[in-house]
Amino acid sequence: xxxxxxxDRYIIRKFLVTFVVALALIIAIVIAVDLSENIQGFLDKNVxxxxxxxxxxxxxIPYFVNLFIxxxxxxxxxxxxxxxxxxxEIIAMTNGGMSFYRMLYPYLLTILLLGSxxxxxxxxMIPKTSKNMMIFKEQYVSRQxxxxxxxxxxxxxxxxxxxxxxxxxxxxxxxxxxYEVMDDKGVRYQLSAQTIHWDSVxxxxxxxxxxxxxxxxxxxxxxxxxxxxxxxxLKVSDLVYIKRGAEIMTTPEIRRFVQEERAKGSDNIPMYExxxxxxxxxxxxVLILTIVGVCVTSRKTREGMGLHLLLGLVIxxxxxxxxxxxQVFAVYGGVSPLLSVWIPDMIYGALCxxxxxxxxx
Numbered sequence: 349x350x351x352x353x354x355x356d357r358y359i360i361r362k363f364l365v366t367f368v369v370a371l372a373l374i375i376a377i378v379i380a381v382d383l384s385e386n387i388q389g390f391l392d393k394n395v396x397x398x399x400x401x402x403x404x405x406x407x408x409i410p411y412f413v414n415l416f417i418x419x420x421x422x423x424x425x426x427x428x429x430x431x432x433x434x435x436x437e438i439i440a441m442t443n444g445g446m447s448f449y450r451m452l453y454p455y456l457l458t459i460l461l462l463g464s465x466x467x468x469x470x471x472x473m474i475p476k477t478s479k480n481m482m483i484f485k486e487q488y489v490s491r492q493x494x495x496x497x498x499x500x501x502x503x504x505x506x507x508x509x510x511x512x513x514x515x516x517x518x519x520x521x522x523x524x525x526x527y528e529v530m531d532d533k534g535v536r537y538q539l540s541a542q543t544i545h546w547d548s549v550x551x552x553x554x555x556x557x558x559x560x561x562x563x564x565x566x567x568x569x570x571x572x573x574x575x576x577x578x579x580x581x582l583k584v585s586d587l588v589y590i591k592r593g594a595e596i597m598t599t600p601e602i603r604r605f606v607q608e609e610r611a612k613g614s615d616n617i618p619m620y621e622x623x624x625x626x627x628x629x630x631x632x633x634v635l636i637l638t639i640v641g642v643c644v645t646s647r648k649t650r651e652g653m654g655l656h657l658l659l660g661l662v663i664x665x666x667x668x669x670x671x672x673x674x675q676v677f678a679v680y681g682g683v684s685p686l687l688s689v690w691i692p693d694m695i696y697g698a699l700c701x702x703x704x705x706x707x708x709x
Contacts, residue, residue, distance in 0.1 A: 355441070359454040362432075367424040367462070371416055378412050379405065386489070393488045403484040407477035414469040418634045419664060421462055425455070425641035426660035438646055448707055452642060459638050463631030470627045471599040479596040504581045506611070507531060512544070515587040520546040522587065525555070527580060536563055541576075552579050594623035618685055622678045625689035636696050637667065643703035667696055 390400055432438050441451055502510045513524030525544040529537040541555035555578065560571040594602060602624050609617050644659050670692040678688035 356454040356457070360458050362428045363424060363455065363458045366428045367420055370424055371413065371420045374416060374420065375409060375412055379409070382408065389489055395488045399484075404481060407481040407484070410469060410477045411474055411481075414466060414474055417462060417466045418630065418637060419668075421459070421634050422637040422641050422660060422664055425638050426645050426657060429642055429645040430657070433646055448646070452639065455638055455642055459635050463634050466634060467631050470630050475596050475598045475601070482596060500587060502582070502586050508581065510582050512587060517588055520548070520584065527582070534563070537561070538563070546584050547577070550577070552577050553582070594620045599624065599627060618678055621685035622675050622689055625685050626675065629689055629693050632693050633667075636693060636700050637664070639700045640696065640703060643700070643707045646707060667692055670695070
């Protein structure tokens with residue numbers, strides 16, 4: 349039993365060292381490429397070096413670390429397990445009475461560690477660092493907040509709607525505004541204005557050249573005026589979007605946002621639900637890819653590590669491609685986010701089971 353514990357530590361150490369070295373190398377390359385692309389912009393904006401490090405790269409690195417965890421976990425497994433099989437170490441383990449499933453134990457312990465780190469980063473840490481990086485870019489590089497496209501239709505509640513032909517975010521000014529309240533008989537109240545302006549000091553909307561209409565069957569009552577200050581169930585955030593909006597929200601924030609948007613009847617929910625489900629699949633994907641990697645590389649072949657790496661790359665990139673396609677179907681194809689995001693894990697999970705049965709035999 350003592351020898352097995354030593355062997356567990358040996359595999360875990362091999363796993364983690366290979367993973368950390370590979371990840372550190374790719375992060376260094378990514379930083380070098382990003383710096384070469386942005387250095388001129390930093391110089392033009394006279395961004396302090398300390399601000400570049402603390403405001404940009406310390407928030408930039410965690411995003412890419414988390415992005416590469418599944419990929420480099422798999423590559424690390426392929427690389428060092430292939431070396432173990434090539435050196436006949438796996439044969440020695442099995443000849444010594446160790447089953448293949450028992451050999452997976454240190455792999456699973458390592459995956460539990462890496463999966464937990466990935467889950468925490470994906471759900472809580474990365475949204476905060478992404479928000480900090482967005483603030484940095486907003487201040488020094490480029491705008492991250494943009495007006496929505498023209499002709500913005502918004503459902504504010506189950507029976508109220510708003511429309512703005514064009515929203516000027518710089519001046520907090522909207523043109524051709526409509527607000528309607530409906531019931532089962534149709535429109536009951538309508539408010540329109542040539543322009544609508546948000547007064548951030550008073551916390552209210554200023555309407556210019558407005559018209560109010562009340563409908564009661566065939567009867568209609570209306571009121572017109574030049575200016576009116578009022579409170580509406582409309583927020584400035586309803587009229588703007590933030591690039592990568594879902595990515596700067598923690599998981600609890602996304603859940604609350606989805607509930608609020610669903611109560612409004614918004615059609616902007618799928619992309620947030622996809623992001624929510626994607627975060628849940630992260631550790632599962634790491635687990636599946638690791639077991640597949642061990643199964644693929646545990647047998648010694650004449651072709652050696654080259655064949656193992658080739659198979660590993662094919663499996664990895666096909667998995668990533670399937671993930672991207674399934675997310676597109678969820679956002680634009682009307683497919684359930686829960687189903688579409690989990691389809692790649694279900695398919696490769698089935699492959700994992702087949703490989704486990706095959707390798708045991």
